[in-house]
Every structure is written in structure tokens, then in C-alpha cells.
Amino acid sequence: MAKRLNLILLTVMVVSLVLLGCTSKETATKSSKDGPVTLKFMGWEASPLETESVKNGIKKFEETHPNIKVEYTPVPGDQYASKLLTMMAGDAPPDVFFLGSVDYRAFQERGVLLDLSTYFENDLSIDDFIPSSADIMQIDGNIYGVSSCTVSPVLYYNKEIFDKAGVPYPPSNPDEAWTWDKFASVAQDLTVKEGKKITQFGTYGFETLANTVAAITENDGSIFNDEYSAVNMNSQQTKDVLEAILALKKDGVSPEAKLLEESGMSASQMLQTGKIAMLIDGSWSLQQLSQMDFPVGVAALPKFTQAVTNGQAHVHAASVNTEYPDEAWEFISFLSSEDYQIDLINEGLWMPNRASLYTEEGIDKWFNEKVHPAGFKELVPYFQAANVDPFAKIGKNQVDDIMIEELDKFWYDNQPVEDVLANIDRRVNEELTKD
Incomplete structure (x- = not known):
């Protein structure tokens, strides 16, 4: 009888410990979701002006997304791709990162990019984008990176x-x-x-x-x-x-x-x-x-x-191993939004990838007489109708x-x-x- 009682008590203790462990795990998971999530974001520094513009965009994102913090690391352009590959090989990639259009398909073939297709289909339409940007983003009908501009x-x-x-x-x-x-x-x-x-x-x-x-x-x-x-x-x-x-x-x-x-x-x-x-x-x-x-x-x-002319630009992608895919998408979606790109277009860094920003009303949102020279509006259709840059369509960088x-x-x-x-x-x- 005593042995049976001890066995019952031992069983109760084991079950209690298991339940406690489960509860602790659930609490930790819930806590990480309820508290601010920190996304590691990496891009290249083409110029100090561009880096400053990106950082200003991040501030705007954090103001409207208090649940997400973004740590931005700019890397010299000539070192960027090799550093990103090294981080991925070491299982320590950033959550979200710039990816040059010439590298996009090569990285996707490695299986290191998060498939964003479902997120994209729920929130955006490929018809929102000008043809060259839409063509670059789609790989066999799927989306692994989203552009935020075009350049030519x-x-x-x-x-x-x-x-x-x-x-x-x-x-x-x-x-x-x-x-x-x-x-x-x-x-x-x-x-x-x-x-x-x-x-x-x-x-x-x-x-x-x-x-x-x-x-x-x-x-x-x-x-x-x-x-x-x-x-x-x-x-x-x-x-x-x-x-x-x-x-x-x-x-x-x-x-x-x-x-x-x-x-x-x-x-x-x-x-x-x-x-x-x-x-x-x-x-x-x-x-x-x-x-x-x-x-x-x-x-x-x-x-x-x-x-x-030819059109291309980097995409923003997420690591397939990110712990925060939902938050990564929130950030990537913002990086493709009018709210983000208009400021950088206004400064002369980019041209828009959204078809809506090529209408008369759309152009008024970003055109800056202090930056865009006289006659620039005549050049706008040139970017909209640009051919896709051919190097963005191959998987060998x-x-x-x-x-x-x-x-x-x-x-x-x-x-x-x-x-x-x-x-x-x-x-x-x-x-x-x-x-």
C-alpha cells in the first residue's frame, strides 16, 4: 500500500513538473509575442546620404509599429554579398536584408529566403507594381523578395x-x-x-x-x-x-x-x-x-x-530561419509602401515601383523642384516603361x-x-x- 502511495505521489510530481514546464514555455512564448520584437536588418551603404534616408524610414516605421524595433547594420557595398553569405553559413543571418536584384535568384536557389507569397497575396497585388519590378520579384510565380523602388x-x-x-x-x-x-x-x-x-x-x-x-x-x-x-x-x-x-x-x-x-x-x-x-x-x-x-x-x-532604358533595384527579403516571420513581413511591407519610398524618391535617390505613383496625382506626391530638374516630368514614363535588367533574371551572380x-x-x-x-x-x- 505504501509503495502504491509513493508511486502515485511520484506520478503526480512528474506530471506537475511537465505541466509547469509547458506553462513556462507557453508563458515565455506569449511574452516574446507581447513585448517588442527586435528585427536585425542589414543593407549596403552606397553613400552616407542613402544610409541616413534608410534610417529615417526605420524611425517612421517604429513610430507606427511600437511592437517592433529594428537594428540596422549598413555594410560597404563591395563587402555586402560575401558578408551576408558568411552570416547565413554561420546560422546567424539578419531577419530582413537588402538583396541586389542580380543576387536575388541565386540566393533563392540556395533555399535561404523566406517564401513571402502568402503574405504578399493577402496584402498586395502584383498589379500594383510597374512591369520591370513585378517581373523581378516573381520566381516561378512565388515572391521571396519585395522591391521598394526602381533605378535606371x-x-x-x-x-x-x-x-x-x-x-x-x-x-x-x-x-x-x-x-x-x-x-x-x-x-x-x-x-x-x-x-x-x-x-x-x-x-x-x-x-x-x-x-x-x-x-x-x-x-x-x-x-x-x-x-x-x-x-x-x-x-x-x-x-x-x-x-x-x-x-x-x-x-x-x-x-x-x-x-x-x-x-x-x-x-x-x-x-x-x-x-x-x-x-x-x-x-x-x-x-x-x-x-x-x-x-x-x-x-x-x-x-x-x-x-x-533598363530598370532594376534591390529587393527586401527575410531569412528562412527568422524567428519572427510575421514581424519581418510587416517591415518588408512597409519598405515597399508609399509611406517609405516617397521620401527617398523626393530626395532624388530612387524612382517609384508603384504604378499609382506614375499618375499625375501620384507624381505630385514625390516631385521636388529643388531636386528634380526642369523637364524631369517628361522623363518619368521612361522609368515606368523600362525593360527589366537582364541580370536580374538569372540565378548565377x-x-x-x-x-x-x-x-x-x-x-x-x-x-x-x-x-x-x-x-x-x-x-x-x-x-x-x-x-
């Missing part, structure tokens, strides 16, 4: 140089974009020499890969096949564009990148100080250029056969590095265009077929 290559110019030379400004209206021949002719006219030394170059920037690709697109060329499974650059359209860009350098109209390095100035500073008259760069540069105390203009790229390496042999080592394109064909297709 455009033509910047120093108005003072044009005024001094009595040359009309490049058109903002894409329908009136200069032909390539007109652009090259003006660039030649605006190149100034003192003896044998060039003191003012007509233009700079087309040999940057993104800008080269935009020019190829304007000449009805393509980078990949329709399935994005093989490179498709080895064409007459591509050769014509590469030769036209190289001619700018051979004629002394466009400086080599090493000249900028030796001068200690960025391309934006070269434009500001009158060292170059026209600069091909991303639309994000307007934020900095608009604060550099000189009259900057923005125009459509010179065209070969059509006036188009080494491809652009291969192309840069090979094209540099053409720009700087005098290798024949046929050899360079043949090498790109071979090396890129090898990369695209890797498991």
Missing part, C-alpha cells in the same frame, strides 16, 4: 557647360532622345584641349556594364536568350554598340576610369567641376548631384534604334563579373571585339550550365 541608367549633364558652348540641352522626353550620332557629335564639340592635354571631356560612363547593356538594348540587341539559359550577346547589334562606345575613348571624348582614380574625384565630382560635360550613371545619383551646387540636368540616354572582366580587355587591352564576345559566350554559358 540616365544621362546627366552640366548645364553651365552647355550654356557656355551655346549647345541645346539633351532632351528629357524619350520620344525626342538624341540619336547616338548626335550625342557623339555634341560630346566631341564639348571636349576641350589645351595643347595636347584634354581639360574637359565630352562624356563618361558608357563602358560601365549596366550602361553598356542599356545601350545594347537600345540597339535591339539582347544579353540572354528568351529563357535566360544562354548568353546571346555575340551579335552585330552588340558589336556596333561596343565599337561606338570605344570610339568615344579613342577620339579622346571619354576618359579612362584610371583618370578618375588618379584625379581623386568621383564621376559626379568630375561633372560638377566641369571635367566632363555629360555623365551616364544610375538614376540614384540624382540625390547626391542635386546637393552639389551646380545646375545639373537629366535626360534620356542617346538612342541607337529605340529610346529605352558571377555572370556579370565574367562580362566585366572580358569587356575590360576590349576597353583597355585592344582585344578584338570578336574574340571578346567569343570568350563571353564560352565562359558565361559554362557558368549558366553549372549546378
Whole structure:
């Protein structure tokens, strides 16, 4: 009888301990949900201005979401992807992070991104977004990252140089974009020499890969096949564009990148100080250029056969292992909202990814006369109708590095265009077929 009583008491104690453990676990879980959740957020620092803008957006989010705190870590852009991969390999990734469009599909194939499709379908519609942004975000019909803007290559110019030379400004209206021949002719006219030394170059920037690709697109060329499974650059359209860009350098109209390095100035500073008259760069540069105390203009790229540009931008994604998927979505959703992006568009950093912000009423929400130059509204449809950047559609993020390496042999080592394109064909297709 005593043994039976002891057994009953022992059973009661064990059950009580189990129940106590369950209760404690439930209480802890409930407490973590009831108290503020801290999300670790990581992005790259393209410039101090951009980092400040992102931090201001985070403050706005926290004011309206008291249940969530955000710890933001900006990382230098050239170290970003490798640091993110290292953190993931160490099982310590941030909850939410920037992901470059060129890396998006590669990371998704690794299985490290939280599938946001259900959240997205409940709160948003793919039809809310302009075509290039919608195309980038969708992977086999699912959403693993959400964009908060779009950016595109455009033509910047120093108005003072044009005024001094009595040359009309490049058109903002894409329908009136200069032909390539007109652009090259003006660039030649605006190149100034003192003896044998060039003191003012007509233009700079087309040999940057993104800008080269935009020019190829304007000449009805393509980078990949329709399935994005093989490179498709080895064409007459591509050769014509590469030769036209190289001619700018051979004629002394466009400086080599090493000249900028030796001068200690960025391309934006070269434009500001009158060292170059026209600069091909991303639309994000307007934020900095608009604060550099000189009259900057923005125009459509010179065209070969059509006036188009390419559109892309980073997405915001969440780790598949985040402890707070609901809160991560709340933050990602905010980062794609009008409330977040309007301030950064107003500052000249981005262009909107939402179709609603391209209407007359929508443009009034973000247009800033102190930042956006005269004629800028004519350029707005250019961003809305941009082609998707081709590198955002492939799952191999080494491809652009291969192309840069090979094209540099053409720009700087005098290798024949046929050899360079043949090498790109071979090396890129090898990369695209890797498991």
C-alpha cells in the first residue's frame, strides 16, 4: 500500500513538473509575442546620404509599429554579398536584408529566403507594381523578395557647360532622345584641349556594364536568350554598340576610369567641376548631384534604334530561419509602401515601383523642384516603361563579373571585339550550365 502511495505521489510530481514546464514555455512564448520584437536588418551603404534616408524610414516605421524595433547594420557595398553569405553559413543571418536584384535568384536557389507569397497575396497585388519590378520579384510565380523602388541608367549633364558652348540641352522626353550620332557629335564639340592635354571631356560612363547593356538594348540587341539559359550577346547589334562606345575613348571624348582614380574625384565630382560635360550613371545619383551646387540636368540616354532604358533595384527579403516571420513581413511591407519610398524618391535617390505613383496625382506626391530638374516630368514614363535588367533574371551572380572582366580587355587591352564576345559566350554559358 505504501509503495502504491509513493508511486502515485511520484506520478503526480512528474506530471506537475511537465505541466509547469509547458506553462513556462507557453508563458515565455506569449511574452516574446507581447513585448517588442527586435528585427536585425542589414543593407549596403552606397553613400552616407542613402544610409541616413534608410534610417529615417526605420524611425517612421517604429513610430507606427511600437511592437517592433529594428537594428540596422549598413555594410560597404563591395563587402555586402560575401558578408551576408558568411552570416547565413554561420546560422546567424539578419531577419530582413537588402538583396541586389542580380543576387536575388541565386540566393533563392540556395533555399535561404523566406517564401513571402502568402503574405504578399493577402496584402498586395502584383498589379500594383510597374512591369520591370513585378517581373523581378516573381520566381516561378512565388515572391521571396519585395522591391521598394526602381533605378535606371540616365544621362546627366552640366548645364553651365552647355550654356557656355551655346549647345541645346539633351532632351528629357524619350520620344525626342538624341540619336547616338548626335550625342557623339555634341560630346566631341564639348571636349576641350589645351595643347595636347584634354581639360574637359565630352562624356563618361558608357563602358560601365549596366550602361553598356542599356545601350545594347537600345540597339535591339539582347544579353540572354528568351529563357535566360544562354548568353546571346555575340551579335552585330552588340558589336556596333561596343565599337561606338570605344570610339568615344579613342577620339579622346571619354576618359579612362584610371583618370578618375588618379584625379581623386568621383564621376559626379568630375561633372560638377566641369571635367566632363555629360555623365551616364544610375538614376540614384540624382540625390547626391542635386546637393552639389551646380545646375545639373537629366535626360534620356542617346538612342541607337529605340529610346529605352533598363530598370532594376534591390529587393527586401527575410531569412528562412527568422524567428519572427510575421514581424519581418510587416517591415518588408512597409519598405515597399508609399509611406517609405516617397521620401527617398523626393530626395532624388530612387524612382517609384508603384504604378499609382506614375499618375499625375501620384507624381505630385514625390516631385521636388529643388531636386528634380526642369523637364524631369517628361522623363518619368521612361522609368515606368523600362525593360527589366537582364541580370536580374538569372540565378548565377558571377555572370556579370565574367562580362566585366572580358569587356575590360576590349576597353583597355585592344582585344578584338570578336574574340571578346567569343570568350563571353564560352565562359558565361559554362557558368549558366553549372549546378
